[in-house]
Amino acid sequence: MNTSVTIAGVRFKNPVTTASGTFGSGMEYADFVDLSRLGAVTTKGVASRPWEGNSTPRVAETYGGMLNAIGLQNPGVDVFIERDLPFLKKYDTRIIVNVVGKTIEDYCEVVERLADCDVDMLEINISCPNVKEGGIAFGQSAASVEHITREIKKRARQPVIMKLSPNVTDISEMAKAAEAAGADALSLINTITGMKIDVARRSFVLANKTGGLSGPAIKPIAVRMVYQVANAVKLPIIGMGGIKDAEDALEFIMAGATMVAVGTANFFNPYATVEIIEGIEKYMADNGIDDINDLIACVK
Amino acid sequence: MNTSVTIAGVRFKNPVTTASGTFGSGMEYADFVDLSRLGAVTTKGVASRPWEGNSTPRVAETYGGMLNAIGLQNPGVDVFIERDLPFLKKYDTRIIVNVVGKTIEDYCEVVERLADCDVDMLEINISCPNVKEGGIAFGQSAASVEHITREIKKRARQPVIMKLSPNVTDISEMAKAAEAAGADALSLINTITGMKIDVARRSFVLANKTGGLSGPAIKPIAVRMVYQVANAVKLPIIGMGGIKDAEDALEFIMAGATMVAVGTANFFNPYATVEIIEGIEKYMADNGIDDINDLIACVK
């Protein structure tokens, strides 16, 4: 049985990675799962220098999901290279670094700092709804998606995944723009902007007022967008948004994702990633599927 | 204690109505709740002639929500006027008629047929994701929102509510376009396009492939959009999307909605509408709020 997939020439032992920002750089969850079991670890967004992030409360529970407005707190690319990368290199897994910035220059700086590092792919986050500058602003028009993708592709040594925002009228337009500018792959979806009000206190629950909605609640939207994008471009897709078990992961794969990422589910089940890998293997065995690649985009 | 609100000169005894398409024309739920308790009944979308709707399966359950692709099945405006309207007139409640069409002419035909009828407001559905022509197509660009609103306003005798789609990059642009074209009020949100795949059968669950996501799962997105629109235009808003109890309803009101509509919740609690009205009254009593209008947009 083959569970390995290849994206832009990079081979992953299985199609399961972690959703950026939900798994740190893997350290914390290494207590629960063997990181070497994962197809890849996708790191928290890394900026050119340390970011403080937003005020608290930064997270709120919603029906079947959650809101977050972390605001991309991160220790910066230098600490990442010195501390987190060597940690991850101890495991037999691929490393995808999620890159954030306030300006295109910021993004490019991180990409250039990572050029000589032993990382497998870069995931460019142009879809974070929780920062005032940058983030989602780059991901909500085809022209800016194309521009930033082009600038990054000029400098990147590793294959580039553009991470798309669901907060758009037509995500396939963004996908096409990224493809036109030379992106090697796409990942979707980032969180959907949401809000929660505390009725008793008559105030916002999050200090940032709005946050990004994630978790099982958003899965149908994510599956639809993966299907839409898979039918609009030729690029491989890393699908995410509400995946909590193997069945969910298979939905994304059948809709057109080559890989899937597990995000919010880690918070309510720290073993989720490995359980999903095992569940996919079981599904394949039970259904006589020899190669996971036969399932990708099999529902048309 | 005053729970009445006024939109475009129409006074509602309380701020709770039903979300179009989830309550028929009230007949079926009249077995469970006294329709005279409701601020208004908003009807299923009515077209110029009978529509068959989509093939089945038309509904699917999702985590904390559901997908529907009814495809606007309806008996047409003539049957509506002859049968449903007289039924509704027996109750002491306001009547909001949801209007659908495949072309602008279709919409206008319904609006004109209703001109002499005893209905209180028209809600123009330019946001249904489940029909091939019309529906959402009119609701996803500011120019077309403005155009259709203007055409309808020319003909409508009753105040016009434009029902906005959440499947857009910036819903406040659509709200501004509707306002510029003379809309009297806005309602939001309609469903969010989603998809579910049956992994065992390797096929779509819905015959229509995609459907509209509704229910508690989408509430944070809806509250955010209501807040956004309330801060972008002066028009009164009817808020909806996942409301299941009084606390949810109050979130929308505090975010800026003058009225709220209860949709999917009817399906899992046929008493939801009246329980919400009672819950709002209790909240007001417990918190010493004399006038519901003091709560509208109180969270800034």
Add this chain to the structure above:
Amino acid sequence: MLAIKKKVKVAKNSRLAPDIYSIWLEAGDIARYALPGQFVSLYCRDGSRLLPRPISICETDRDMGVIRLVYRVVGKGTKELAGLAASDYVELMGPLGRGFVPEGKKAMLVGGGIGIPPMLELAKQLSCEKQIVLGYRDVTFLDNEFYPYGKVYISTEDGSVGAKGNVIDAIKANKLEADIIYACGPTPMLRGIKEYAEKMGIRAQLSLEERMACGVGACLGCVCKSTYTDSHSHVNNKRICKDGPVFYAEEVEL
């Protein structure tokens, strides 16, 4: 009786066969007014699953105010149901839909798989001559409970019990005649019954199934194709939850 939604107490919940369970519920008036072929909608406790699970009423005990449902565990909702124990509570709406209408002098009751349960109360209530045809894939259930009410013919797809084949095979093999057929089961079976009834000139009442959201006729989620323009919908659609689940064969396209 108008449908109501309420919390009811489980009187007993037991396993009949692999994945097939029987539950008795203290449903009060619902038990007293429900007709054979009507159904109830059950709600899950887990808030992540919101839609009703429609389940046909298998038996009612009017004096005791209890109803019996027999169900197959196919997903998370029915699994949750199977986990309930006596004196647990479950939320339920009913009675829903239109049931079977008694008619004729010689009836054939045909149930396929999980379509068998609603035939039991019908068998109990019909006073005419009854032939009961029950089709299973392999393991049988409820069959013993039909014997008091008529002659029972059993078919299994693998031939392990009764005749090998489906219910149509059994009907043909036994040259069964009737002036009314009542049937509930998978669509291919109902299609076969419809054809057979037409050919033989027998009236047939068929109980259909579709995914539901409201269960009360408001959402238009659960329609089937009707032969003629329906008087409620004004198109060729009938609502299974409200206008059915039982229809005359000639009313619907399968």
Add this chain to the structure above:
Amino acid sequence: MLAIKKKVKVAKNSRLAPDIYSIWLEAGDIARYALPGQFVSLYCRDGSRLLPRPISICETDRDMGVIRLVYRVVGKGTKELAGLAASDYVELMGPLGRGFVPEGKKAMLVGGGIGIPPMLELAKQLSCEKQIVLGYRDVTFLDNEFYPYGKVYISTEDGSVGAKGNVIDAIKANKLEADIIYACGPTPMLRGIKEYAEKMGIRAQLSLEERMACGVGACLGCVCKSTYTDSHSHVNNKRICKDGPVFYAEEVEL
């Protein structure tokens, strides 16, 4: 011990005061390795509520492998918890975070409201001289269980039990001295303790609270402001779930 997530059995769940409950859980190794001030994350059964509910460990019985939590019902998650009965199961992750570090010869343990429970295990384990200050709004709970471990001072806001006022009032009124303060309670109380400790030159360990998502340090949801650049985050943020919940007063801004 590394944290684990598992299903544990309820040994006992009982009400201590209005809305205040005490639950004993058969947590095995978690009970054996947990330190005072550490917490566990509880998960709801209802799938519509996904995030963990962090609750401090109030007592551990290492031999029996049980832990005790004392909690206030404030929302749906804690309400669900209050509904559990002996031999029900609950999903839990732990032990989490860094607890109190024993130090000094004369300690003051200060608990405010639902911040009181974690002070109990600490009181049991500390071998030095102990003064215990417990602050309540009105109704007291757990206070009796502290008497064996030191001198107990009680304050209530309404003055119904002990001294009227808050814990700082009680500390000042009794001119309490110590070389270490351990405190858990609402932020305004902790702020008062921090100020008092600074003024008096006493070291203070404070247990903080924030909304959590992962509970293990990965999501950066639960940070507090740190006085200096934190060695992990490289900004002025510390993760309450991982680097805390207990911090030295001088490490954090409140």
